[in-house]
Amino acid sequence: xxxxxxxxxxxxxxxxxxxxxxxxxxxxxxxxxxxxxxxxxxxxxxxxxxxxxxxxxxxxxxxxxxxxxxxxxxxxxxxxxxxxxxxxxxxxxxxxxxxxxxxxxxxxxxxxxxxxxxxxxxxxxxxxxxxxxxxxxxxxxxxxxxxxxxxxxxxxxxxxxxxxxxxxxxxxxxxxxxxxxxxxxxxxxxxxxxxxxxxxxxxxxxxxxxxxxxxxxxxxxxxxxxxxxxxxxxxxxxxxxxxxxxxxxxxxxxxxxxxxxxxxxxxxxxxxxxxxxxxxxxxxxxxxxxxxxxxxxxxxxxxxxxxxxxxxxxxxxxxxxxxxxxxxxxxx
Amino acid sequence: xxxxxxxxxxxxxxxxxxxxxxxxxxxxxxxxxxxxxxxxxxxxxxxxxxxxxxxxxxxxxxxxxxxxxxxxxxxxxxxxxxxxxxxxxxxxxxxxxxxxxxxxxxxxxxxxxxxxxxxxxxxxxxxxxxxxxxxxxxxxxxxxxxxxxxxxxxxxxxxxxxxxxxxxxxxxxxxxxxxxxxxxxxxxxxxxxxxxxxxxxxxxxxxxxxxx
Numbered sequence: 307x308x309x310x311x312x313x314x315x316x317x318x319x320x321x322x323x324x325x326x327x328x329x330x331x332x333x334x335x336x337x338x339x340x341x342x343x344x345x346x347x348x349x350x351x352x353x354x355x356x357x358x359x360x361x362x363x364x365x366x367x368x369x370x371x372x373x374x375x376x377x378x379x380x381x382x383x384x385x386x387x388x389x390x391x392x393x394x395x396x397x398x399x400x401x402x403x404x405x406x407x408x409x410x411x412x413x414x415x416x417x418x419x420x421x422x423x424x425x426x427x428x429x430x431x432x433x434x435x436x437x438x439x440x441x442x443x444x445x446x447x448x449x450x451x452x453x454x455x456x457x458x459x460x461x462x463x464x465x466x467x468x469x470x471x472x473x474x475x476x477x478x479x480x481x482x483x484x485x486x487x488x489x490x491x492x493x494x495x496x497x498x499x500x501x502x503x504x505x506x507x508x509x510x511x512x513x514x515x516x517x518x519x520x521x522x523x524x525x526x527x528x529x530x531x532x533x534x535x536x537x538x539x540x541x542x543x544x545x546x547x548x549x550x551x552x553x554x555x556x557x558x559x560x561x562x563x564x565x566x567x568x569x570x571x572x573x574x575x576x577x578x579x580x581x582x583x584x585x586x587x588x589x590x591x592x593x594x595x596x597x598x599x600x601x602x603x604x605x606x607x608x609x610x611x612x613x614x615x616x617x618x619x620x621x622x623x624x625x626x627x628x629x630x631x632x633x634x635x636x637x638x
Numbered sequence: 639x640x641x642x643x644x645x646x647x648x649x650x651x652x653x654x655x656x657x658x659x660x661x662x663x664x665x666x667x668x669x670x671x672x673x674x675x676x677x678x679x680x681x682x683x684x685x686x687x688x689x690x691x692x693x694x695x696x697x698x699x700x701x702x703x704x705x706x707x708x709x710x711x712x713x714x715x716x717x718x719x720x721x722x723x724x725x726x727x728x729x730x731x732x733x734x735x736x737x738x739x740x741x742x743x744x745x746x747x748x749x750x751x752x753x754x755x756x757x758x759x760x761x762x763x764x765x766x767x768x769x770x771x772x773x774x775x776x777x778x779x780x781x782x783x784x785x786x787x788x789x790x791x792x793x794x795x796x797x798x799x800x801x802x803x804x805x806x807x808x809x810x811x812x813x814x815x816x817x818x819x820x821x822x823x824x825x826x827x828x829x830x831x832x833x834x835x836x837x838x839x840x841x842x843x844x845x846x847x848x849x850x
Contacts, residue, residue, distance in 0.1 A: 360716075383682070385673045386716040414816045415718035418759060422712070422721055445820045452819060503674050506665050510674035525673035527817050528824065 307507045309607075314504035318361045318381060325368055329633040332372045340388075341396045342368040343378040353471040353480045354378070354400030356393065357409040357464060359416055360385040362503070363524055366461065366603045369634025375468035376409075376632070384503050384606075385525040387415040393423030397434060405433030405477035407484065409463055411456030412440040413525075435477055437484040439463050441493040441614065443552040444521030444530050455523045458566040458603040459491035459614045462626075465635065469628035483625060487616065492552050494545045495612030497522045497529065497568065501605050520544070524568070524605045538575065542582040545613050550590065555615055557591040562598070562626060564614035569604035571611050576600070583613060595623060602634075639790040641740040645850065646700050650691065650707065652842040654684045660838055667831040671818040676719060676831040683715035683723070699738055704731030704748075718816055719832060722756050722769065729755035742784050742793075749777040749797075760815060767813040767825065769832035776801035776840045794844035798837070805829060805837040 311317050318340065325342070326335055333342050348354060357367045358380030367379035377400035380388035397406045406427070410420045417438065424434045441459030467484035475483075497519045500509040503526060510526040513519055518541070521530030536544075555561060565580045567573070576599050587594055595618055603612075618626065630637045641649075657664075657680050664677030690710045694703065704727050712724030729751040734744050753773050757763065764774045779800035783793035808830035813819045818830070 382716045383679065384675070386675050386679055387718075387720075389713050389716050389720060391713045413718075414760070415716065415720070418718060418721040419716065452815060455820060503678075505678045506669065506674045510669040523673075523817070523820060525817065527673045528671075528821060530821070530824075 307502050307504070309502070309504060311504055314507070317504050318383060321361065321364070322368075322381065325633075332633050333368065336395055336399055339392055339395050341378055341380050341392055341399065342371055343396065343399050344371055344376075347377050347400045348402040349377065350402050351404060351474060352402045353404045353475065353477050354397070354402055354406040355409060355464070355468055355471055355480070356380065356396045356400060356406055357460070358382065358388045358393065358396070359411055359413075360387060360525065362606045363603050365601065365634030370461065370464045370468075370632050372630070372632030374472045374628055374630035374632070374637075375464050375635060384505065387413065387419045390419050390422035390426060393420055394426045397423060397427040397432060398430070401432050405435065407467065407471070407477060407480050408434065408436040409460065409467065409484065410436055410438050411460055412438050412453055413455065414452060433477060435481050437463065437467075437481060437488060439488055441488070441491045442495075442523065443492050443548050444494045457493050457495060457524050457614075458564055458612050459487075459493045459616065461564065461602045461635070462491050462562065462614065462616045463487045465630060466622060466625040468630065469625040472628065483621070486622065490553070490617040490622070491614060492549045493612050493614040494548050495522050495524070495566075495568065495610060496520045496541060496545065497608050497610035498535070499570065499609040501526045501569065501608035503606070518610075522605075522608075522610065524603055526605060526608065538578050539582045542579050542613070543586065546583060546586045549613060549615055550592075553617065555590075555592055555617060558593070560593045560595045560618045560623070561587065562596045562616040562618060563587070563594055564602060564616075565597070565599045566603055566612045566614065567601040568608040568610045568612070569601065570607045570609040573599070576611055579611060579613070596626065639742065641745065641847065643700055643703070643738050645846070646703060646740070647691070648850070649843050649846045650687065650703075652846045653839050654688050656838050656842045657681055657684045657835065660835075664831050664835055667829050667834055670828040671813065671821055671825045672831060673817055675717065676835065679715045679717050679719055680723075680835055683711045683720065686710050686714040699736050700740060701731045701735035701737060704728070704734065707731075718760070719835070722760055722832070725755040725759040726752035742790055745790070746781050746784060749773070749780055753777050762815045765811060766815045767808045767811050767818065767830045767833070768815050769830070769836040771808050771830065772801040772804040772833040772836045772840065775804040791844075791848045794847050798841045798844040801837040801840040805833040808833045
């Protein structure tokens with residue numbers, strides 16, 4: 307393992323320290339617990355938005371705490387969901403009197419910990435609701451699985467639910483738009499190299515020099531299958547076929563596109579992929595309303611990327627365009 | 639035969655030690671089908687348990703000890719194993735509230751409460767390739783043995799063997815719960831890390847009772 311760290315046990319703590327000194331005007335940390343909140347939390351008269359997950363997905367999730375997006379993020383240990391007490395403290399810290407919405411990615415541990423926290427907060431009389439993001443089409447929806455994973459599409463949920471909450475909408479309304487995004491967003495990813503959890507010290511799977519892993523999640527877990535590496539265009543075609551056919555996205559649809567790097571893919575390669583994504587969408591007469599290229603939900607130093615499409619209507623377009631000002635997502 | 643409070647603490651010490659010894663092994667198992675942190679997370683949790691138990695007053699009863707272990711695991715482990723094992727210990731604590739020694743009946747109750755808690759929290763059943771695949775057969779073996787008047791040490795020995803068989807069975811099935819479920823058929827051929835850690839805990843329980 308070759309990493310810019312001090313001690314594997316200190317990575318989350320030291321990352322948070324660095325994050326806070328980098329963004330003092332946006333973020334603060336709750337005392338004695340790893341919860342990052344908006345500097346001005348709780349915002350009176352606004353639904354509080356809480357998300358989180360394991361660390362190692364930076365800039366997710368703390369990078370999206372700020373105006374027009376999240377009110378709090380709970381970073382767990384690397385790739386491990388936060389604990390209920392962390393989430394409970396986050397809920398209490400951001401409740402501005404209109405209730406709190408939890409944005410959860412569909413992983414067993416995340417769902418269980420967030421739901422335990424929700425029960426704790428509800429016992430305190432705080433109104434709490436939740437949405438579960440499951441945008442990853444790599445995993446077949448069957449009776450054999452607990453549904454799909456939540457990956458980079460979650461960032462669109464943060465953005466759009468965040469914009470709605472910023473308008474002063476009710477908890478019910480914020481939840482409704484979050485669910486609308488979840489119903490219309492689909493993603494899929496692939497990896498060229500695995501990643502190493504610092505405390506584990508070695509990669510969670512291995513790939514030969516000429517192999518790639520298709521359908522990976524964002525936790526260094528193996529994907530759905532592996533094959534010989536192909537040119538970028540062919541990889542994009544494969545992912546896009548699965549994504550487009552899933553919803554399905556059709557002629558005359560308007561979409562937002564997110565090309566998400568997993569931590570070690572140069573922007574150059576992400577743009578190469580985006581070029582092909584745009585070409586495929588054009589050939590299918592699907593209009594691109596807005597494109598985001600960069601690192602939004604990473605997987606440590608994994609090399610690879612994911613593609614996300616979000617089908618838009620007028621309401622979602624307005625909310626997507628609304629102002630957001632956070633350390634990692636600015637739309638002014 | 640009864641297990642005293644001291645006996646319970648010895649069992650917990652053994653679990654802490656065995657989880658530490660198997661930290662890398664559990665993490666390796668998890669790397670194959672999950673996200674490579676099961677051993678790391680459990681070890682972090684049981685380290686916290688060890689520290690927390692030293693702060694409890696001498697007079698603390700077994701129910702409170704078990705509940706404290708459960709709450710410590712929930713608030714330090716994270717992931718899926720935190721709430722699952724945390725719920726198991728908390729539920730086990732509830733059924734022996736106020737007791738300073740455990741009868742054979744109490745031990746059956748503890749296993750039953752822990753198993754039910756895990757099933758409810760994880761919404762899983764036997765055959766899903768989870769910790770239930772080792773805990774449920776262990777519970778059944780323990781209950782059957784004690785009902786047939788087999789002495790506690792041997793009954794626990796049989797429970798540990800049943801847990802081991804259950805753990806080994808997880809190698810042959812595909813996962814339907816947790817991150818491993820996303821691999822589908824690709825999870826076949828790998829032991830479930832949760833079933834393995836559950837076996838290690840049950841084996842620790844049996845070992846301590848058999849040695850004392």
